[in-house]
Amino acid sequence: xxxxxxxxxxxxxxxxxxxxxxxxxxxxxxxxxxxxxxxxxxxxxxxxxxxxxxxxxxxxxxxxxxxxxxxxxxxxxxxxxxxxxxxxxxxxxxxxxxxxxxxxxxxxxxxxxxxxxxxxxxxxxxxxxxxxxxxxxxxxxxxxxxxxxxxxxxxxxxxxxxxxxxxxxxxxxxxxxxxxxxxxxxxxxxxxxxxxxxxxxxxxxxxxxxxxxxxxxxxxxxxxxxxxxxxxxxxxxxxxxxxxxxxxxxxxxxxxxxxxxxxxxxxxxxxxxxxxxxxxxxxxxxxxxxxxxxxxxxxxxxxxxxxxxxxxxxxxxxxxxxxxxxxxxxxxxxxxxxxxxxxxxxxxxxxxxxxxxxxxxxxxxxxxxxxxxxxxxxxxxxxxxx
Numbered sequence: 001x002x003x004x005x006x007x008x009x010x011x012x013x014x015x016x017x018x019x020x021x022x023x024x025x026x027x028x029x030x031x032x033x034x035x036x037x038x039x040x041x042x043x044x045x046x047x048x049x050x051x052x053x054x055x056x057x058x059x060x061x062x063x064x065x066x067x068x069x070x071x072x073x074x075x076x077x078x079x080x081x082x083x084x085x086x087x088x089x090x091x092x093x094x095x096x097x098x099x100x101x102x103x104x105x106x107x108x109x110x111x112x113x114x115x116x117x118x119x120x121x122x123x124x125x126x127x128x129x130x131x132x133x134x135x136x137x138x139x140x141x142x143x144x145x146x147x148x149x150x151x152x153x154x155x156x157x158x159x160x161x162x163x164x165x166x167x168x169x170x171x172x173x174x175x176x177x178x179x180x181x182x183x184x185x186x187x188x189x190x191x192x193x194x195x196x197x198x199x200x201x202x203x204x205x206x207x208x209x210x211x212x213x214x215x216x217x218x219x220x221x222x223x224x225x226x227x228x229x230x231x232x233x234x235x236x237x238x239x240x241x242x243x244x245x246x247x248x249x250x251x252x253x254x255x256x257x258x259x260x261x262x263x264x265x266x267x268x269x270x271x272x273x274x275x276x277x278x279x280x281x282x283x284x285x286x287x288x289x290x291x292x293x294x295x296x297x298x299x300x301x302x303x304x305x306x307x308x309x310x311x312x313x314x315x316x317x318x319x320x321x322x323x324x325x326x327x328x329x330x331x332x333x334x335x336x337x338x339x340x341x342x343x344x345x346x347x348x349x350x351x352x353x354x355x356x357x358x359x360x361x362x363x364x365x366x367x368x369x370x371x372x373x374x375x376x377x378x379x380x381x382x383x384x385x386x
Contacts, residue, residue, distance in 0.1 A: 003207035006164050007250050008133070008144050008171040013243070015235070018046045018134060018174040021087070022055060028130040028169070029084025031056050035074065035098040037090035038063040042180045043136055046089065058083070062090065065158075065268070065275065066097040067151040071111055074101045087132045091189065092140025092275075095133045095168075096148035102131035103148075103166050111150070114161045117362065118152050124163035133168040136177045138228075138241035139189020139276055141196060141249020143171035149265065149275075157269035157359065167253070175242040179233050186232065186241075187338035188276030190225045193245040194316070195279040197221065198287070199258040200251035202308045203368040210255040215315060217247035222316035222330075229338050259286045259373060259381065262366030266359035271347035280340040284331045285384035291324050293371040305370045344386040353382050 012020065025032055032050060034057050040047055050057050058081040060074045078086065078101050086105070088098025104111065106126040112119040133143035142148075147162035181189075200206060201214040224240035231237070263286075264278040287309065294305040306324065313327035314320055348356070357378045360366055366373075373381075 001207070003205070003209070003254075005207065005209045005254050006146070006167060007253065008168045010170040011144070011173065011246070012170065013173045013246065015174065015176050015239070017172055018043070018177060019049070021046060021132070021134065021172055022049050022052055024170055024172065025050065025085050025087055025132060026055060030054060031082055031084040032058070033078040033081055033083035033086045033101070034059045035086065035088040035090065035094050035101070036061050037094050037136070040089070043089060043177055046134070046177070050087070062094050062097050065093045065151055067153055068111055071097060071100055071150060075104050078105060083129065085130045085132065087134065089134045089136065091135065091137040091185065092142040095135060095140070095142040096150070098133065099131060099142070099166050099168070100148040100150065100161050102128035103161065103163070105129045115150065115152065115159050116162065116364070117159045118155045118157060119159070124161070124165045127165055130169045132170045132172065134172045134174070134177070135245065137181050137185055137189045138178050138238070138245040139192040141193060141245050141247070141252065143168055143173060144246055144249035145253045151269060155269070158265045160364070171246070173242055173246050175235070175239040178238050178242060181232065183229060183232065187229055187340060188274055188280060189245070190221065190228065190241055191280035191283070191335065191338065191340065192276035193217075193241065193248040194221050194225065195260050195283050196248035196252045196257065197244065198283070198312055198316075199260055199368070200248070200255040201312050202290070202305060202370040203255045203258055204370060205368060206255045210251040213247040213250050217244040217251070218312060218315040219318055220244045223318060226334060226337060256368030257365040258369040259290070259360075259366055259378075262363040262369065263356065263360045263381070265363055265365070266356055267343070267348065270352055270356060270359075273346040277340055277346060278343070280335050280338075281343050281346065281385045282381065284328050284335065285381045287324070287328055287331070288384070289373065289377050289381050290369065290371050293373065293377065297371070308370070342386055343382065348382065348386060353379060356382060
C-alpha cells in the first residue's frame with residue numbers, strides 16, 4: 001500500500017471561529033484582497049472586522065461560478081492593491097476564485113498557461129501568496145482542495161488549475177456562517193458534499209486516511225441534510241453539514257472522484273447549470289450503473305466495490321441492514337424532497353448527449369471511477385438522469 005495525504009496548512013473549525021479571521025490574516029500581511037460572493041451582507045460583521053488593527057482591504061465580488069474573465073479581473077485588482085494575503089469568504093466559487101488569484105500572484109504567465117485540457121497545463125512552480133478560505137456554504141469542500149475549477153465560455157467547458165501548492169494556508173470553517181444560506185444552495189451544496197464523500201469512498205486512489213474522514217462525514221450528512229433544508233437555523237445539523245463538507249474536500253483532494261464529477265464539469269460548461277444540482281441529478285444513476293457493472297464482473301476487486309457501496313449505504317442511512325438498493329432509493333428520495341430537478345430540466349437535450357459523453361471521457365475525475373464505464377454505460381447514465 002502506498003498513498004499520499006495533504007490538506008490545508010491549518011484548519012480552524014467551530015462556531016464563531018470566523019471572529020479570529022483578523023488575527024489570522026494579520027499574521028501574514030496587512031494588505032488583504034478579500035473575495036466575496038454577490039451578497040456579502042450575509043456576513044457583513046466578519047467583513048467589517050477586517051478593517052481593524054490596521055489591515056488594508058480591497059474587496060472583489062464574484063457573482064456565480066468563476067470564468068476566465070472573472071479571474072483575470074480579480075487578478076488585476078489584486079495586483080493593483082499589492083495584496084499580501086488573499087481571503088475568500090463565500091461558497092465554493094468564491095474560494096476557487098481566491099485560490100487561483102493567490103496562485104497567479106506569484107507565478108508568471110497567463111491563466112491559460114495553467115489550465116488543464118484547454119490550456120498549457122503548466123504546473124504551479126512558486127508558492128502562492130498566503131490564502132485563507134472561509135466557506136459560507138456546506139458543500140464543495142474547496143477550503144481543503146488543491147484545485148480551482150474555472151469556466152471557459154469560449155470552449156463551453158469547466159476545467160481546473162491543480163497543484164498541491166494551492167491548498168489553502170488556512171481554512172476557517174464556522175458553521176454559524178451557513179445559517180443564512182438560501183435553501184436552494186443548502187440543498188445543492190449539501191448533495192455535492194455527499195457526492196464527494198461517496199465518490200472518494202469508492203475511488204481508485206482511496207486510502208486509510210480518506211476512508212476515515214468519509215466514514216465520519218457520511219453519517220453526519222445523512223442524518224442532517226434534510227434537517228437543514230427544513231430548518232436552516234438548526235445549529236447541530238449545520239455543524240454536521242459543515243464537517244461533512246470539509247471532510248469531503250479532504251477526501252477528494254487525496255482520493256479523487258468518479259463519474260459524477262467526470263460528467264459534472266463538462267455539463268456545467270455545456271448547459272451552464274449549477275455544479276451541485278448536476279451532481280445531485282447524476283448521483284443515483286451513476287451508483288446504479290457502477291454497481292451493475294461490478295455485479296457483472298468477476299474477482300475480488302468487483303466484490304470489494306459492491307461491498308464498499310453497501311458500507312456507504314449503512315453509514316449514510318444509519319441502518320446496519322441497509323444495502324445498495326436502499327442507498328439509491330435514499331438518494332432519489334432526498335433529491336426529490338430537496339427539489340432538485342432532472343438533467344433535462346437543467347437544459348440537457350438528447351442532441352447534446354454525444355458531446356457530453358465525449359467530453360466526460362476525457363475528464364480527470366472519470367479516471368478515478370471504481371469501474372471502467374464504456375460509452376453505452378455513459379449514455380445510459382445521462383438518459384436515466386434526464
